[in-house]
Amino acid sequence: LNRQSFPKGFLFGTATSAYQVEGETHQDGRGPSIWDAFVKIPGKIANNATAEITVDQYHRYKEDVDLMQNLNFDAYRFSISWSRIFPEGTGKINWNGVAYYNRLIDYLIQKGITPYANLYHYDLPLALEQKYQGLLSKQVVDDFADYAEFCFKTFGDRVKNWMTFNEPRVVAALAAVQRYRQNYQEKQKGRIGILLDFVWFEPLTSSKADNDAAQRARDFHVGWFIHPIVYGEYPNTMQNIVKERLPNFTEEEVKMVKGSIDFVGINQYTTYFMSDPKISTTPKDLGYQQDWNVTFNFAKNGTPIGPRAHSEWLYNVPWGMYKALMYIKERYSNPTMILSENGMDDPGNITLTQGQNDTTRIKYYRDYLAQLKKAVDDGANLTGYFAWSLLDNFEWLSGYTSRFGIVYVDYKDLKRYPKMSALWFKQLLKRDQK
Ligand code: GCO
Helix, strand or coil: CCCHHHHCCCEEEEEEHHHHHCCCCCCCCCCCCCCCHHHCCCCCCCCCCCCCCHHHHHHHHHHHHHHHHCCCCEEEEEECCCCCCCCCCCCCCCCHHHHHHHHHHHHHCCCCCCCEEECCCCEEHHHHHHHHHHHHCCCHHHHHHHHHHHHHHHHCCCCEEEEEECCHHHHHHHHHHHHHHHCHHHHHCCCCEEEEEECEECCCCCCHHHHHHHHHHHHHHHHHHHHHHHCCCCCCHHHHHHHHHCCCCHHHHHHCCCCCCCCCEEEECCCCEEEECCCCCCCCCCCHHHHHEEECCCECEECCCEECCCCCEECCCCCHHHHHHHHHHHHHCCCCCCEEECCCCCCCCCCHHHHCCCCCHHHHHHHEEEHEEEEEECCCEEEEEEEEEEEEEHHHHHHCCCCCEEEEEECCEEEEHHHHHHHHHHCCCCCCCC
């Protein structure tokens, strides 16, 4: 497997998100996000860690971009922190924040790395949460579209690949798409898409009941978002179960939603076996049973679905990658896709020596990329792949106890050390090999 195993022009990158890597959450004019408030609640985050510094990409972006270049990557998927640009979510602009993203984008381009910018990665401005309950309110649609439009206008001369966000507010995401299409796309010649988190759901047994359970899970998990985009309505299974609690699209919304993206970003990490709750004997409640009416299984007849990573939700199941991509290809008429996140946190990788010696991660990437290639060879319309993540970073509830990076970060002095997996990618991505 090497770069040449993939179609010409296929892009390889790494992915991060603003809150997880930037640091400098209180200075330089940035307003607080909902995560700044959340991490302060004692007991929420492992070791009560915060992201005030995390890996300090805000100051060390040059070093990080140099790393990407050195490891032969072509692209970088980062996110823009809404409250760094609009400290109150709307209105007053923080020009320091704007200058930061200009520096980052310019440096990426200078080093030959294509920027993929995501507008929202969980870090909603706290002010909007306080003002109208944030994403629960329709008011967020306009504020998000204004923020998005500001980003298109300011960075779109250099950023040609935009992602909105991976939250249930499809309409909010697509209001931003509309602005892009109307006002910027033609001029700036870019494209815009959304990000879907896609766990592959495999039926536990070949019974009809388990097959139906797996299909319900897929519909609730990704169909919820992509079905309206391709077909202008929610999947049938959802309509039947959620009934009147499912909002109806107005005719205007259907028009706006249908066909409204240039590409789909797919975050694919893992796979579970699904079964009908009435039949399964090994129930695992992940909190979805109510509507989905399914049972999650991490094992079949006592055999785990794959080797487990550090995170308890993450099993190494490469074949699920292939099935997930072929599913989107077949059910949703093969849209342009990018694999926007894939990666793992290996268990017991705390010290530098352990961290650097990440042979389990290499195996994970090698096996998943082989399945990705198989999907591409079988016609899936994929144009790029992003490893999560460039660096160890703030892993939400797990704080710094979970390390997803291909580059190790020593949190005492923030020094970066490429792991074996980084060197593996460097070799894989060499440009001159036959
Ligand atoms: C996402 C994720 C990332 C995580 C990664 C590893 O949905 O994009 O939350 O931010 O860090 O998936 O868990």
